[in-house]
Amino acid sequence: MTRQLLQHIALTATTTAMGTALILGNYPTLALNAEDTQSSNKSTAEIVKSDVIRHVDRLADSFQAMATVQAYNWKEQKAIILRVNEIPVLMFLSTLEAEDIHKTLQQAQKVAGRLNQLSAQGFDASQITVEWDSKTEGYSISVKDEELLQINKTTLLPDSTNNLANDALQATNRLRRLLGNAAPLTEVANLPKPQPPVKRTQTVAVSKNRTKGSIGRGNASWYGPGFHGRRTANGERYNQNGLTAAHRTLPFGTKVRVTNLRNNRSVIVRINDRGPYAHGRIIDLSAGAARIIGLFSSGVAPVRVEVMSR
Numbered sequence: 001m002t003r004q005l006l007q008h009i010a011l012t013a014t015t016t017a018m019g020t021a022l023i024l025g026n027y028p029t030l031a032l033n034a035e036d037t038q039s040s041n042k043s044t045a046e047i048v049k050s051d052v053i054r055h056v057d058r059l060a061d062s063f064q065a066m067a068t069v070q071a072y073n074w075k076e077q078k079a080i081i082l083r084v085n086e087i088p089v090l091m092f093l094s095t096l097e098a099e100d101i102h103k104t105l106q107q108a109q110k111v112a113g114r115l116n117q118l119s120a121q122g123f124d125a126s127q128i129t130v131e132w133d134s135k136t137e138g139y140s141i142s143v144k145d146e147e148l149l150q151i152n153k154t155t156l157l158p159d160s161t162n163n164l165a166n167d168a169l170q171a172t173n174r175l176r177r178l179l180g181n182a183a184p185l186t187e188v189a190n191l192p193k194p195q196p197p198v199k200r201t202q203t204v205a206v207s208k209n210r211t212k213g214s215i216g217r218g219n220a221s222w223y224g225p226g227f228h229g230r231r232t233a234n235g236e237r238y239n240q241n242g243l244t245a246a247h248r249t250l251p252f253g254t255k256v257r258v259t260n261l262r263n264n265r266s267v268i269v270r271i272n273d274r275g276p277y278a279h280g281r282i283i284d285l286s287a288g289a290a291r292i293i294g295l296f297s298s299g300v301a302p303v304r305v306e307v308m309s310r
Helices: 002-012 034-039 044-062 098-121 164-180 287-292
Strands: 067-074 077-084 087-094 128-133 138-143 146-151 215-223 244-246 255-260 266-273 281-286 300-309
Touching (some): 087 098, 098 164, 128 164
Parallel strands (some): 244 266
Antiparallel strands (some): 138 146
């Protein structure tokens, strides 16, 4: 069975851009033979294949690899897949640059070699653990308090869950099961508790006495037709062409500068109405004021509001 597995690996081995045969587990490096390369018309892949096959009998007699690695092209990247008993457990990603491929391949080989070593020693797979590393902000998978690797944006599950914490936990449990049928873990150790989201309110930052220079940011809208000529909240007739605005809390008569943050155009308006009541908006401008700052067409725009005077 071992010999058949190694022969299958040999037939599927590929070379990296650095000209070195893919190393499986902690097998010896199978470098290209320079004389064969110069004197033969064989392709590089054929030379590598024959070189790997020459080692099969010796390796089959001396070593049984549980962990193997193999390279693939994946989404304009190179993906090195680490398998344990033919089950994909980890994916190491690199760019297509030769140096990066070589470095990533070495990392994958080191992990595979360590797993094969542990398997040969008959270690207790329950010693495989995972914890949050606050220094690197990564998820560290360790064996006997020795770090094996970190799950991050370039080292993750082949079938990633798009959540690094979940990837780390699943990868750890696959290793525990495949290397010793240890019970699965239920959580990542030392994982910080998620902080409750900061409640952001779309209100103007104005002190209790509405002092000059108080500033707030948020979305502004405008209103006009349908309200023109009606009474505003302060009792005056609304003029859609005037330079006025509605605000939920500022005192009537307060003058504010409203700046459109998309184009930096500003207008000074007087608060004479209450509103807006749509979620996420902090001020409702008259149609005339909206035209001045380029808000009329878009309807809504991010603005800065500054209290000028009362």
